Amino acid sequence: MFTGIIQGLGTLFEKRPAGGGMIFGLEADFALTDPEEGESIAVNGACLTARHIKGSRFYVDVSPESLTRTILGRLQTGQRVNLERALRLSDRLGGHLVSGHVDTQGLVEQRRNAGDFTLFTFSLDPGLTKYVIEKGSITINGVSLTVNSCERDRFFVSIIPHTLASTTLGALREGDPVNIEVDMIGKYVEKLLTEKSAGGGMQGRINPAFLAEHGFL
16 A cells, blocks of 8 residues: 655566566665565556565566557666555554555646646546545555546546655656556445445445445444
């Protein structure tokens, strides 16, 4: 589990095929204190398992599913990526709950400046639009962002200078692909409602008792 608050950047120093997937060698620009072999680390928002950790360098296996679902396969050696180590229960939840399971790829449709801020428009699979709400949370390349507004197949965000400077979002240009993870809470709520509706005709009967029963209150 992650928060979408990027701890630092990494550089891809090795990329090679292995068993239908790929092996990446990455070097972080921050100290990997108390490293644990096999710990989870989010690379551009995709949860991967770190191994052979030595200093600030480590390797990850990228499965065929990850190569298909994410933009990781497009990375070139020397390219920078966003990195976040897994959340500890004692950590601050500065962003939002992020699983590291990328839902889809999107594209930067537009980038423009608005004073000190940068406004981005991202494309989105219309099938995922129902999970994106105005002022809700979304993850782009591992970065927790707030949705300004959304339409059927796109959404809009405003990014502060600090985020642009400390993540790879500052290098994004129109037409660039990105990893997108929608807020997981919406998907859990949908599943609960769908199962209740199919099993007991609960559709349309959302009330405080129902929400309390399922842990939302």
